[in-house]
Amino acid sequence: MKQVTDKNDITSNVGAARKFTINANAELIDTLSNKLYKHPIRAIIRELVSNAIDANTAKGVQEPIKLHLPTRTEPEFYVEDFGIGMDEDTIYNVYTQYGNSTKNGSNEQIGGLGLGSKTPFAYTTQFMVESGTGKVRKTYTAFKDEDNYPQMTPPLAEVESDKTGTKVSFAVDVDDIDTFYRESVVTLLFAQQMPEIVGGGLSTFLSNAGCESVEEFNSLREIVKTDMVITNSKVWDIIGNSSYSGSMFVEMGGVLYSVDMDQLLDGDRYGGVLRFYSNYDYSGRRYFVLHLPIGSVNIQASREALNYSKHTKNVLNQAIISGIVETVRSITEQIAA
Numbered sequence: 001m002k003q004v005t006d007k008n009d010i011t012s013n014v015g016a017a018r019k020f021t022i023n024a025n026a027e028l029i030d031t032l033s034n035k036l037y038k039h040p041i042r043a044i045i046r047e048l049v050s051n052a053i054d055a056n057t058a059k060g061v062q063e064p065i066k067l068h069l070p071t072r073t074e075p076e077f078y079v080e081d082f083g084i085g086m087d088e089d090t091i092y093n094v095y096t097q098y099g100n101s102t103k104n105g106s107n108e109q110i111g112g113l114g115l116g117s118k119t120p121f122a123y124t125t126q127f128m129v130e131s132g133t134g135k136v137r138k139t140y141t142a143f144k145d146e147d148n149y150p151q152m153t154p155p156l157a158e159v160e161s162d163k164t165g166t167k168v169s170f171a172v173d174v175d176d177i178d179t180f181y182r183e184s185v186v187t188l189l190f191a192q193q194m195p196e197i198v199g200g201g202l203s204t205f206l207s208n209a210g211c212e213s214v215e216e217f218n219s220l221r222e223i224v225k226t227d228m229v230i231t232n233s234k235v236w237d238i239i240g241n242s243s244y245s246g247s248m249f250v251e252m253g254g255v256l257y258s259v260d261m262d263q264l265l266d267g268d269r270y271g272g273v274l275r276f277y278s279n280y281d282y283s284g285r286r287y288f289v290l291h292l293p294i295g296s297v298n299i300q301a302s303r304e305a306l307n308y309s310k311h312t313k314n315v316l317n318q319a320i321i322s323g324i325v326e327t328v329r330s331i332t333e334q335i336a337a
Helices: 026-033 040-059 088-095 116-122 174-190 202-209 214-226 233-240 271-279 310-336
Strands: 066-068 076-080 126-133 136-144 150-152 157-160 164-171 196-198 248-252 255-258 288-292
Touching: 026 116, 040 076, 040 116, 040 164, 040 174, 088 126, 088 136, 088 150, 116 136, 116 164, 174 202, 174 214, 174 233, 174 255, 202 214, 214 233, 214 288, 248 310, 288 310
Parallel strands: 066 196, 248 288
Antiparallel strands: 066 076, 076 164, 126 136, 126 164, 136 150, 136 157, 248 255
């Protein structure tokens, strides 16, 4: 995903300037992988699922990605895709490098910040990466050393295999199993594709979603893909129980972002429009979702919130105006009917 940068008009007459650099010490790395997320388990599910979807999309694979949710008898979490996979050079020079991504030049894919693959470190000090490119499949261990600095082992296992794709896995503490289910429900509700939930966790997942079947959950997914005004009570419950704030949201690339209305009131140019949304009551609930193409607005590095740059504010203001026109048109049609 491309990020749009606001242009700065700056002149200098004091000679050649020098760029800022980064000292990639253990504390900074820990900040980027462990202290960046307010909801670390949600971030792990979101980022690994998004990466897997991107991998399948890049190869044109129709087979859904696989998601294993932890149970008490199998306390393991993993996400597996069937994309092009990674060779050893990619593992060491792209996957393990913070800020490096092959997806930051295109809006065809969700990722692009070079941080998502490291999210397991927000929960655990060790996780496994298994990847194959169609000739050989290798397994690595990512771990934090005694100085808390991330490391990647040489391949622990190497087998000839025509299977492509990547699998990322780690052990889950049994006390955290319930949280993985709660966070997976809201994440998958909006995800671009529904994974195949493998292992024994499907029934628990559906119970947390308030659904009787995968088909029913998929019907909720269809609602949130297109509807701007959310009227389904099960969707309300999922959003409301997931610590999202406010009543206005942006869905972009299958990720849900709360909109901070105060950020859009600068100058009060669109104050009347925004107050309509703030006061509008639809059957006792006020959930509005603006569906935007990938790359339309800027996001925080954590991908947990929007970045309210000038560009983001302009896009949101226009989207809100367009949305209110459509809402009024729909209400008028209902009254006329």
